[in-house]
Amino acid sequence: MDKPTLEIQLKTLPNQPGVYQYYDASGTIIYVGKAKNLKKRVSSYFTKTHEQGKTRVLVKKIADIKHIVVDSETDALLLENNLIKKYQPRYNVLLKDDKSYPWICIKKERFPRVFSTRRVIKDGSDYFGPYTSVKTVHTLLDLIKGLYSLRTCNYDLSEDKVNSGKYKVCLEYHLGNCKGPCEGYETEEEYQTNIQDIKEILKGNFKDSLSQFRNQMKQLAVEMRFEEAQKVKEKIEILENYQAKSTIVNPKISNVDVFSIVSDESYGYINFLQISYGSIIRSHTLEIKKKLDETDLELLELAITEIRQRFHSKSREIYVPFKVDIGEDIKVTVPQLGDKKHILDLSVRNAKYYRMERFKQIKITDPDRHANRIMAQMKVDLRLHEEPRHIECFDNSNIQGTNPVAACVVFKNGKPSKKDYRHFNIKTVEGPDDFASMEEVVYRRYKRLLEENQPLPQLIIIDGGKGQLSSALKSLDALNLRGKIAIIGIAKRLEELFYPNDPIPLYLDKKSETLKVIQFLRNEAHRFGIEHHRNKRSKNAINTELETIPGIGEKTIVELLKKFKSAKRVANAKLDELEDVVGASRASKIYNYYHEK
Structure with missing residues (x-):
């Protein structure tokens, strides 16, 4: 696979603490640095004008950027120290072991x-x-x-x-x-x-010790030895602010290879951390394209062999997330707790960040592949018979039962197709009846598409729970479309997905891309519907009693209804509440009008 350009690498770096490594065209590491925010720090090399000639030369020689994500700035500092000692890059100050950390x-x-x-x-x-x-x-x-x-x-x-x-x-x-x-x-x-x-x-774990210090401080204060009590207090504050653990270095973990895997429908991403004498000295992530729907176990075993050969690893122990079979000579450990588990978790994080960066890079360089992957993932996650290349989402908008409207937004290949968005004014329903309104707009939408011989969507999403979904199904039944188009409802509170004739909702991972696409659709439908509702309500606003108040114009009425939602609430509002919206002068006119009545 082609290596992404520096520009794309910069765009997709994470906003996390870590260590970055610059390589020249020959693949030699020329600089190692630490960062509180990898994206900001690395980008600054390419956006600033550097006064020092050496820095300008360094930037010109950068052909590739790699990075390792860590938990904190302290971890980044320690890891930078280890990597500089290991590789002694040309543009780094050389560190000697007698200057190592205490x-x-x-x-x-x-x-x-x-x-x-x-x-x-x-x-x-x-x-x-x-x-x-x-x-x-x-x-x-x-x-x-x-x-x-x-x-x-x-x-x-x-x-x-x-x-x-x-x-x-x-x-x-x-x-x-x-x-x-x-x-x-x-x-x-x-x-x-x-x-x-x-x-x-x-x-x-110094809870008991802190308790002893506090008792000591109180006793000193009782004895009026305030200077000594203050010294103990300062020690307590230092202890409370102190964090003892570092995930980067542990002297008991030596000469170990750490492997983890993150995968999706098409690719596996295997991260490798090499631990030598208690220090991380190398991080590398391998991307493998699946051919025959290989399992994570198959991909990980393949990658471990490849990576160990590539980097000439002689380690006799590996840490992995699950048992693998790579020969009797290698001790396989699956960490459950403690520092070993911390290091494995760090490897998993690096694999996840690498996967996210690849997605961002592909979105820029190969949007078709990005769309294909999203569609394939949605088909699996939502248990569909075909990829949802064309999705339509419906949302009702009515506030205080006035001017009921609905919106239909359309996504094609996972992206908004705004020219296909449609508004609906509810015609056959009196008052705020979400179920009947949903039944009407779904019927009107697909009756129109059928009459005009327009393509139907592969998936319909209803913004609402079981009630709205049932109403939409009535319309599909009336048009003889049930079973021909997949339809689901998404409830607002817990993001449950409801399916026809299934009382148990589906819950997607909160970080899954499928749920993010559905939430984007739902939010677009809500935004589009509210926008139309406001416009319609504004036009009708002058027909309210508010129009009869002397000195109050259309714009003021619109502002009042945006805030208070109805003329009745405006009439009952306090003077200071009105002043917050329209100012003191107009607020007095409105308040006096209703209270003199």
């Missing part, structure tokens, strides 16, 4: 120490982070130190050495900062309980 380590040892480090060592210790701010690390460590008494020495506190009396308590014990595990004054069980609480804080 972590908090809970050492794997008896009576564990808790400290900050920039080196992640695979020795079984627990690492939390990375953190983009050293200040955050110090704040957390200070908070932990203020809450829990932990040792800071690097002694080997094995059971034998402690029992033999090898160590003596130091100044930290006498200051109350340590409970003296080196002399056996604190048991291992007590210490480990504190460590578990600390792990919860570092994971972001």
Whole structure:
């Protein structure tokens, strides 16, 4: 498939945080950047006049743009750091590993120490982070130190050495900062309980800790130690605003390939994230055209083999959304919870964004393919016998029972065909009777089409529930068209779709394109009907009692009826309500007219 041009790529970028990668004509990555909003940031390279010569040269060399969507700006910052180190693009400042981000380590040892480090060592210790701010690390460590008494020495506190009396308590014990595990004054069980609480804080689950801080702050205030209470309050605020988790890096997840799939009737989109030493170092999405209605399982197995060969992956474990069979040498994991599931979800999001961008690109470059796909999807979603290339939607408009009208809007190939829109003035129905009005307009519409030998639609949509649908069916029966045209009703409240002779409504996914087309039709019909209703009501407005009020003209009457819907409501309106619509002078005339009567 042809690669979309830069212009189309720019138009279809998401308004999400993430990392963008620029490639030159030879496919070499030349720049990596982060963005709070990918579309705005990347577009700025091509719309601004750059003062720096290097930036102008960079823009001239860009031949392709790729991106990875993430959850937050912090994640984008961390991922940018990883990718720059991995690929060392020509136009990026080179980053060295000794400048990597800080972590908090809970050492794997008896009576564990808790400290900050920039080196992640695979020795079984627990690492939390990375953190983009050293200040955050110090704040957390200070908070932990203020809450829990932990040792800071690097002694080997094995059971034998402690029992033999090898160590003596130091100044930290006498200051109350340590409970003296080196002399056996604190048991291992007590210490480990504190460590578990600390792990919860570092994971972001610090409800109990916050409660302790608040009690501490209140006690300090009672004792009139206000400066200390203020310091505790500041720590509480920092904790409340702090988010501990990062989906980008986890040192326990190493040398893993992550695959996810999103598909529709014609294509499958498989996203691949490569995890190396706890970091995402690559994201790629593969588009596969279906030939024989292949399942997601078949497409995913095919894509995994292709992608792993293409990128020479040697990973022995993969994360996937469901079980796949790609050989006995590969460990297949289907994550359900935690960081592994977070990374799989991130892969799914990238596949979905890629699919949406392809749709937008195709809509620009190949509108016929876009229409064909929408029509095929609607046929499946709505359980139709044929694609709804020609759809008509009906809506009744009456306000306070005056000037009842109806509208019929027409869509062809999923797009409005405004020259075919029609208005109807209700002729045979007295008062606001939606059911009878619907029966009349549907009958008139298709009787006319049959008489003029015009093409009939494949689908009729009635804006309303079972009642309006039943009324429309009566008209189709009278014209002998039932079964020849598919017809459904859409209820306003929960977007239920009703079918003839089926008491159970159909619910479509709120994000499905089929529902969006139906909502567009319904909204167009409502807009078109209301517009005609207003015009008709405005023409009849001067026939109301309002016309007899001295100094009140036609435009004022129209404004009043738009706001209050009827002359009776105008008569009962308060003076300030009238002033909001027509101003003080005319409001006084109207108010005095009715109240003097």
